[in-house]
Amino acid sequence: MEHREDKKRLSSWRDIDQTKGHRSLTPIARWKKLQYYGKLIGSAAIVVCCVLGALWALRIVQIKSRSIRVEGVTQILKRIDFETDGILTGQWCKDFLKLPESVPFMDVNLFQVKTQLESFGQVRSVVVERQFPDTLKIHIEEYRPVLRIAVKEDSKPAQLFLISKEGIVYQGVGYQREIIGKLPFLTGVPLNKVGNSFQRLEGMEIISRLISLANIKKPHLYANWKSLSCEQFDHRVGAEWSRIRVSTKDVGEVIFGTQDFSEQLDRLDFIVKNLKASQKEGRVEYIDLSTDTQAAVQLTSVFTGKKQSQVRQ
Amino acid sequence: MNSKIVGAIEIGTSKVIVLVGEIIRGNSLNIIGVSEIPSIGVKKGEMIDLKAASLVTHEAIRAAEKSSKATLDKAFLAQTGSHLMGIQNTATVKVRSADNIISASDIQRVQEEAKSKELDAQRVYVNHIRNFFKVDNKIVENPIGMEGQQLSVSYWSISGDVNRIKDSLRVINGFGLEVENMVISSVASGSIVTSETERKNGVLVIDIGCGTTDYVAYKDGVVIKTGVVPIGGDHFTNDLSLGLRVNNKHAEKLKLEVGKAVIDDSDKEEKVWLIGGRTIGDRNVKRLAIYQILNARAEELFGIIKKQLSPIEIRELSAGVVLTGGSSHLRKIDEAANNVLNADIRLAENPNWADSELRDPKYSTALGLLHYSLKTNNPHLPEEQSGLFHRLAKMLF
Numbered sequence: 001m002e003h004r005e006d007k008k009r010l011s012s013w014r015d016i017d018q019t020k021g022h023r024s025l026t027p028i029a030r031w032k033k034l035q036y037y038g039k040l041i042g043s044a045a046i047v048v049c050c051v052l053g054a055l056w057a058l059r060i061v062q063i064k065s066r067s068i069r070v071e072g073v074t075q076i077l078k079r080i081d082f083e084t085d086g087i088l089t090g091q092w093c094k095d096f097l098k099l100p101e102s103v104p105f106m107d108v109n110l111f112q113v114k115t116q117l118e119s120f121g122q123v124r125s126v127v128v129e130r131q132f133p134d135t136l137k138i139h140i141e142e143y144r145p146v147l148r149i150a151v152k153e154d155s156k157p158a159q160l161f162l163i164s165k166e167g168i169v170y171q172g173v174g175y176q177r178e179i180i181g182k183l184p185f186l187t188g189v190p191l192n193k194v195g196n197s198f199q200r201l202e203g204m205e206i207i208s209r210l211i212s213l214a215n216i217k218k219p220h221l222y223a224n225w226k227s228l229s230c231e232q233f234d235h236r237v238g239a240e241w242s243r244i245r246v247s248t249k250d251v252g253e254v255i256f257g258t259q260d261f262s263e264q265l266d267r268l269d270f271i272v273k274n275l276k277a278s279q280k281e282g283r284v285e286y287i288d289l290s291t292d293t294q295a296a297v298q299l300t301s302v303f304t305g306k307k308q309s310q311v312r313q
Numbered sequence: 314m315n316s317k318i319v320g321a322i323e324i325g326t327s328k329v330i331v332l333v334g335e336i337i338r339g340n341s342l343n344i345i346g347v348s349e350i351p352s353i354g355v356k357k358g359e360m361i362d363l364k365a366a367s368l369v370t371h372e373a374i375r376a377a378e379k380s381s382k383a384t385l386d387k388a389f390l391a392q393t394g395s396h397l398m399g400i401q402n403t404a405t406v407k408v409r410s411a412d413n414i415i416s417a418s419d420i421q422r423v424q425e426e427a428k429s430k431e432l433d434a435q436r437v438y439v440n441h442i443r444n445f446f447k448v449d450n451k452i453v454e455n456p457i458g459m460e461g462q463q464l465s466v467s468y469w470s471i472s473g474d475v476n477r478i479k480d481s482l483r484v485i486n487g488f489g490l491e492v493e494n495m496v497i498s499s500v501a502s503g504s505i506v507t508s509e510t511e512r513k514n515g516v517l518v519i520d521i522g523c524g525t526t527d528y529v530a531y532k533d534g535v536v537i538k539t540g541v542v543p544i545g546g547d548h549f550t551n552d553l554s555l556g557l558r559v560n561n562k563h564a565e566k567l568k569l570e571v572g573k574a575v576i577d578d579s580d581k582e583e584k585v586w587l588i589g590g591r592t593i594g595d596r597n598v599k600r601l602a603i604y605q606i607l608n609a610r611a612e613e614l615f616g617i618i619k620k621q622l623s624p625i626e627i628r629e630l631s632a633g634v635v636l637t638g639g640s641s642h643l644r645k646i647d648e649a650a651n652n653v654l655n656a657d658i659r660l661a662e663n664p665n666w667a668d669s670e671l672r673d674p675k676y677s678t679a680l681g682l683l684h685y686s687l688k689t690n691n692p693h694l695p696e697e698q699s700g701l702f703h704r705l706a707k708m709l710f
Contacts, residue, residue: 011429012438013478013495018486025364028371029488036489 077105078134086142087174088122093138096120105134113138121170121197122162143168145175146208147186147228151198165208167201182223184211184246188231203235207244210261218265221272224249233258243290251275252298257290264289271295315339318381320388321682322374322485323498326355326524326545327639329369330676331377333385334683342687344668344680346381348373357524357543358393358498360480367484374488387493389682390485391501392439393525395543396474402430402441405465415448415456415464423466435475439495442469442536452533469536471497494689499527499539501681502637504688506661506674509534511632518661519618519650520677521640523547528618532629540621544614546640549607556606557598559587567603569642574611574649576604611646615653633657639675 024030077099082090097113110128117126117140127139143164152158162172163186172180186207192199207228214222225246232243244256251272256264267289275284280299288296317339321332333346350373354365378384404427408415428441445452448461456464478495485492503518512531520527524545530538549572554564571585581601588595619627634656636647647658663672667680 011432013473013482015437016475016479016482018482018491023483023487025367025484025487026371028375029367032375032489 075104076134077103077108077136079136081131081135081137082140083138084140084142086122086140086144088140088142089174092173093117093140105130105136108136121168122172124164124168143170145172145180145183146204146211148180148183149186149189149191151191161198163201163204165205165212167204169198169201184225185227186230187227188229188233188245203230203233206235206258207233210244210256213261214265217262218269221248221265221269224251251284251287253286255286255288255290267295271297318383318385319493319683319686320374320377320385320490321391321679321686322370322388323391323501323679323682324355324360324366324370324481324484325352325393325522325678326358326547327522328352328675329373330679331370331373331388332671332676332679332683333377333381333383334686335381335383336687340687342683344671344683345383346377346379347671348376348380350376355524357395357545358522358541359396359477360484363480363483367487370484371488374490385490387491388485389494389496389686390481390492391498391678391682392473392478392481392495393498393522393527393541394473394477395525395541396477397439397471397497397539397541398436398473399469399471399539401444401467402427402470403465403467404430405463408462408464413460413462415459415461417457419464420446420456420466423464427466427468428470430470432472436472437475437478438470439473439478440471440497440500442471442500442539443467444469444535444537445533469539471539494685496682496685497527497529497539497541498522498678499529499541500536501679501685502527502661502677503529503531503536503635503681505663505677505681505684506635506637507531507632511635514631515629516632517618517622517627517630517634517654517656519615519634519636519641520638521545521614521636521643521646522638523640526614526618526638526640528621530622530626530630532626538622538626540618542614542617542621544610544617546638546643548614549610549640549643552606552610553603557587557602563588568607571600571603572607573600573604573644574607574646575652576601576608577645607643608649611643611649612653615650619654627654627656630656633659635659635661637661637674637677639673641674 024033080090080094082093097116099108108130110130113136114126114128117123117128117138122142124141124143129137131137143166145162146165147163149161149163149169150158151161159171160180161169162175162180162183163169169191189201207230211222211228214225225248227247229245229247232241232245234242239258242258244258246254246256248254254268268287271287275297283299285298285300287298315338317336319334319336321334323330329350329352331346331348332344335343335345337343350369352366353369354360354362360366374385404423406419406423406426408419410416424443428438432438444467445454446456447453447465447467448456448459449463450465453459481495482492499518499520502520507516507518513534515530515532517528517530522545524543524547526542526544528540528542529536546568550561550565550568553559553567553572554561557564557567559567566589567585567587577600581599581604583600584597585600585603586595586597634650634654636650636658637660641660647660651658661674661677663674663677663680667676671680
């Protein structure tokens with residue numbers, strides 16, 4: 001190396017490379033070199049420790065700041081995200097819950113909100129969840145009305161309630177008047193009040209099955225149904241005497257047994273068509289479909305008013 | 314407080330001296346560490362045993378660091394030895410601008426030209442000491458902005474044997490230090506024992522060391538000549554040892570206790586015991602014998618210096634001759650110098666700002682190095698940083 005350096009023709013002592021060929025000739029120099037490398041390694045270790053420490057501290061700070069951030073944004077509930085499978089609205093929800101303005105997000109009691117909403121008869125089930133940073137998400141499933149009922153309590157005027165297929169009696173909110181107006185009334189059922197609501201009606205799934213079938217299969221017949229009476233209805237299994245009496249606008253009263261509604265509706269349709277063909281539908285007092293494959297049709301005489309019975313197969 | 318730690322190292326034939334200084338704000342120097350260790354492995358200013366020389370030098374550096382409680386990264390190194398040679402390098406360039414106004418680039422060109430004079434193989438420049446500028450053969454101090462056609466500059470350039478220089482560097486580098494600057498011993502000591510007025514009037518500084526004698530001549534405030542004579546205090550001792558047939562130890566003692574560099578008629582007939590202490594086998598000689606031996610060597614030494622300086626140069630030394638170095642303690646050496654050089658002679662005194670223990674002329678070179686470092690650092694802003702990181706690094710290293 002020196003040879004090469006000399007070949008370059010050094011002109012000043014400053015051209016001599018002082019960084020090369022430092023052999024430590026003496027123990028003092030070797031000790032100093034050892035100390036130097038020791039300190040170098042030590043300081044490298046310190047630097048590495050500092051970097052690791054800083055990273056660790058940064059991580060801690062980040063975690064802490066994340067939690068601080070949550071605390072910070074949860075101070076106020078800003079939004080209620082409302083979903084339903086029915087007709088209730090977000091505004092109704094707000095009005096119903098009556099949560100105070102600027103309520104701390106974390107102070108909202110989810111269980112209480114759920115219980116409060118489920119206390120409303122129209123609401124079948126509620127899922128409430130917090131969506132951070134500031135949104136309360138409420139998902140509601142509603143009962144669907146199949147019947148309506150007029151209830152008169154003491155001296156108060158009669159009030160209209162709706163009945164779901166599950167037998168829940170409730171005051172409907174938000175329904176269109178036309179839809180409610182098409183629902184048949186339910187009569188002849190005892191209503192028991194529990195607190196502010198009515199006890200669930202037993203056996204309504206059977207009646208709602210009849211209504212659903214009629215609505216789907218024979219809408220022209222169903223459109224004339226005014227009310228259903230449960231005076232002779234017994235929901236228990238094996239109650240052969242159980243009858244559902246439907247008051248109609250065109251063919252008087254139709255009496256259904258509680259078995260095979262589809263077949264009974266077909267028979268009713270056949271009978272009503274025949275009656276209409278013979279222009280006797282206005283004279284029908286009742287049609288009894290509860291007798292297996294037969295139907296008893298009671299007509300009223302136009303002239304004498306005497307009843308005439310026919311049995312059709 | 315901005316400060317810089319500087320080290321000055323003189324590896325002499327008889328001793329290694331290390332001084333540690335603290336330059337504060339670039340304009341104030343405090344000497345904070347001193348160490349002096351008898352030298353080995355050095356003869357006539359040149360290293361003959363690198364390992365031995367390294368050992369004592371490293372020990373001296375460590376001792377100085379310990380006494381100053383500072384750590385050196387770089388140091389100024391004094392360079393001596395008969396391999397050093399000085400020549401006058403002069404360069405002339407034409408002023409480039411159309412209006413003949415001298416610019417900084419003209420100065421840079423002429424300086425580079427003067428410094429780039431080729432040397433023999435195996436030789437490198439140690440110092441370039443600028444003498445003066447000339448504009449159209451007229452001496453000027455600062456030619457910038459002056460009008461002229463030709464710009465000249467002269468340097469007293471000192472070169473040395475590359476291997477001797479590398480040996481010196483290897484010793485210092487071997488301790489993990491970098492040589493920040495190399496200054497020849499005579500220039501270093503000359504800057505400390507003479508005043509600016511003396512240098513302007515013309516003065517010759519003779520630094521008589523143990524193995525060599527370095528000299529520097531100043532005129533008009535600039536160095537006009539330097540040289541190294543391979544004769545030092547050891548030669549006086551050797552002469553006594555050979556002439557009187559005593560060992561070096563006793564010869565050294567005789568030189569210091571009864572020796573004179575001139576023949577003193579008042580006591581020349583007195584006899585002195587060569588060993589003393591009533592030692593068996595001791596014998597006595599007339600002082601005259603001692604004086605004659607020492608005077609012969611002194612006249613030889615000053616004769617060589619006189620020979621190396623031209624008569625004109627000697628005549629121009631209005632401020633006389635200053636003797637310094639450890640061997641300038643020889644009694645009547647100033648008279649011997651006067652007899653040869655026929656000039657006003659005085660013995661050097663180190664400046665008052667140095668501690669009393671550093672006033673001895675043997676410290677002139679090391680003090681001169683520190684002084685040189687102060688001058689080098691003075692025009693610049695202090696390099697020492699006082700930031701947290703720097704302090705931390707300093708603490709670690």
